[in-house]
Amino acid sequence: MTVALTEDEVDKRVVDRDGTEMGTVVDVHHGAAHVTADEETVEEMQTRLPQGSIDETTYAVHDESVAEITDEEIVLDVSE
Template sequence: MATTVTDDETGKSVVDSDGNKIGVVSAVEHGTAHVDPDPGLTDKLLAKLGWDSSDDEDYPLQEARIDVITDDEIRLKDL
């Protein structure tokens, strides 16, 4: 299980530490995963991730938030 973000992560689900889906990796640029958030995310959760809820675009995922990367998903550390 890697923790380095590569282009192979594109299309993987991003889940919180409880396994709840946060979104999907839409692209990887310069080693940073960009996430298309699930439309049902609350403003509180978006704020914990440091994402502005007013934008309708993909958000960069800070590497420090990643707990583990598996073949199917990126799991985040506790928020």
């Protein structure tokens, strides 16, 4: 399922399919949510998502990596 990421996603929690919190959306730019997290999580997400990192504390999530968007969170199409 492909969902469209918009500015409405800013400040939402980002979790994996298991519910593990992966960070918080700080910006949406060109269809990618910029998610801030600790450095270890960003490094881990580089291996789990095709988009990679923006810097040490931010990684990009594109709509094809999103399983679901709710009022409070974005669920990634990855598991622990």
